[in-house]
Amino acid sequence: QVQFVQSGGGLVQPGGSQRLSCAAAGYTLDYYAIGWFRQAPGKEREAVACISSSDSSTYYADSGKGRFTISRDNTKNTAYLQMNNLKPEDTAVYYCAADLHGLGTRCRVADYEYWGPGSQVTVSS
Numbered sequence: 001q002v003q004f005v006q007s008g009g010g011l012v013q014p015g016g017s018q019r020l021s022c023a024a025a026g027y028t029l030d031y032y033a034i035g036w037f038r039q040a041p042g043k044e045r046e047a048v049a050c051i052s053s054s055d056s057s058t059y060y061a062d063s064g065k066g067r068f069t070i071s072r073d074n075t076k077n078t079a080y081l082q083m084n085n086l087k088p089e090d091t092a093v094y095y096c097a098a099d100l101h102g103l104g105t106r107c108r109v110a111d112y113e114y115w116g117p118g119s120q121v122t123v124s125s
Contacts, residue, residue, distance in 0.1 A: 002027045002098055004116030009094065011122045012086055020081040022096030022116055027077075029053075033104025034072055034079040035112055038092035038121075048094070049081060050107035059107045064090075086123045093118040 008020035022034070035050040049070035050059045058070055069082040079096060097112035098104075104111055 002029075002032075002114040004096055004098075004114070006094075006096060006116045006119045009119035009121045011124065013125060014086060014088060014123055016086050016123075017082070017084045018086060018121055020083070020094055020096070020119055020121075021078055022080070023076070023078045024098075028074075029072070029077050029079065029098060030074045032098040032100050032114075033102075034070070035097045035099070035104060035107055036070060036079075036081045036094060037097060037109060037112075038090075038094045039118075040092040043092075045095070045109050047107040047109070050104055051079065052105050057105065059105060061107070083121070086121075088123050091121060091123050093120050095119075 003025045005023045033053050036048040039045040047061050051070045067085045072079045095118045096116040098114040099112045
């Protein structure tokens with residue numbers, strides 16, 4: 001099945017930036033919607049941003065709107081999440097996910113069937 005290798009994350013100062021990558025191992029992501037989700041301790045997993053498989057239309061949760069950018073490079077079979085002006089409340093484990101069934105543009109956890117291992121992002125002084 002679809003498996004992901006995630007890179008990026010770690011400790012960053014408030015106001016700093018991070019770029020997360022999600023690469024598919026052995027599968028093409030051309031026909032999958034891609035989502036980025038995050039989960040902080042004691043909280044439910046929530047959407048951050050999603051991007052469609054065809055026209056690369058995007059959805060952003062209010063939490064990251066104006067600060068985060070989702071993109072994909074199908075030639076590299078990789079999706080990205082650029083996070084700027086990070087805040088302490090952005091601290092969470094960030095997961096990439098893929099949906100083949102066409103509902104991924106709703107950017108809901110339940111619509112995504114393949115998940116990456118997650119990357120810890122900690123925003124702190």
